[in-house]
Amino acid sequence: MNLKEKIIEKLLLFCALVTIFTTAGIIGVLLIQTFGFFSEVSIIDFLTDTEWTPLFSNKRFGILPLLSGTILTTLIAVAVAVPLGLTIAIYLSEYANPTFRNYVKPALEVLAAVPTVVYGFFALEFVTPLLQSIFGSGLAGFNAISPGIVMGIMILPLVSSLSEDALYAVPKNLREGSYALGSTKYQTAWKVIFPAAFSGISVSVILAISRAIGETMIVAIAAGQQPRLTFDPTVPIETMTTYIVQVSMGDVPHNSIEYRTIFAVGIMLFVITFLLNNLSFYLKKRYQEVYQ
């Protein structure tokens, strides 16, 4: 009997350790292939060269064009999701009646359940033609603005739901104190509740940014596959994630330099999202206000 208990505990421990092996596996795989990559390409070139052409005969390995593509689409997504998401969060937590809130919040979260390839279709087949009909033909068929906007819609529930949770968790007596001083709901929301929930809100925004940086299919479908060091949202670009997909779709021989580039790009992606995620954990821990 005692032995059986011991065996079960060890089995369950092993299940928990699978997650550690996963992390070790990811870091190991990325590092091994990246070492191979940097034995052929100097790390200075990788970080400073302004051309990314590993698949052409004149190979250049500067990650900046891919990085700028990722940053551009992420910035557009954040510019859509943060103002919209925060307004929704404040409306739902401070203004809306509870029944409305209980229906609307899950409905918004459906946006997060939609597979990203569907958003890609929406960006390419609906948003881009819509923008072209508004702004004219200056907008290329593949561009950064349309997937950026759609990505913003994808991360909207992340911002609105997590921020709303943070706002809702602020104790009632802070609101009542503010109302008693004659403040309107607007003043209370922005000057009392918002600062009190700031750590929770910043966590939600950082997680949304991290999600946007790692998002693949929307940009792979609608942003194009042309690495270009630009912040012009109307022309085709390529993000880091799209590049990995592009190489995976072709038949690049294993252990060639072209093959290793996807791991070098992958480790860049991993490091950026890892830092952002840990910044959010740190903020959550450090600035979590405790009200009694």
Next chain:
Amino acid sequence: MKAKKIRRRLRRFKNFRKYELQDKIFQYVGLACTLFGIGILFVLLADVLMKGLTRVDWDFLMDLPSRKAERAGIYTAWIGTLWIMVSTAVIAFPVGVGAGLYLEEYGKRNKLANFVEINIANLAGVPSIIYGLLGLELFARALSLGGSILTGALTLSLLILPIIIVSTREALKSVPYTIREASYGLGATKWQTIWYQVLPASVSGIITGAILAISRAIGETAPLIVIGALSYVPFAASGVMDSFTVLPIQIFNWISRPQEEFAVNAAAAIIVMLSITFLMNGIAVFFRYRAQKKIKW
């Protein structure tokens, strides 16, 4: 001096109407933003339905892929999705629930469990395409499984493991400690307590999390492309070592083609894909509702 002060106060009081107006305006802006968010969902659905609904029929579901858009179907794609769904569930569910049990029931407050917890939070934030790179090197190449269903299922299992673990822990947390103590009081061992008391009381919550995680897995495209799933598979998969395609990859493949007829096919496949996603989410909501309703401690 005093009059000046009073006048200043009065002026501020006059601002009261301004603040009220500002408050009202924001209320409507907030409502508009909220409705806009939900409206986008409906626009997306309407757009897809309008473009693809007429294309969805029995033949579309049962036809093999073809270079001619009007003859192409999604048979191999949804069979592949089904294979991936089942094999991912078989791998990820026991491991995820096991890990959740260990962290919540056994490893509380020990250093290892703490480390595992931080690690899980980090894994949950790793972009899915990175898991694809792991699967490509580890399963497809090092273990020589190639671009098979097994490689895909193992990769997606690792991807959704954090979700299953976190939701399992939440479900276990909702079982009050007194239940465990009563069981121990009757002489039950730790595992007997877990198996006969804790798990039955939390099973609805655990299943909710697992279904949502699986639903996320079958919507994934990028990691499967990276491990080498194909976009053209002439025959339906019949075992876990077969090469395969899935609905999202089929959709991606059709979207990437310039001809308008393929966009129609993509929209039709999206309708099937979304039906599966929403059905699974619906089932999950049902289980969550049951979990909340059934047990009142």
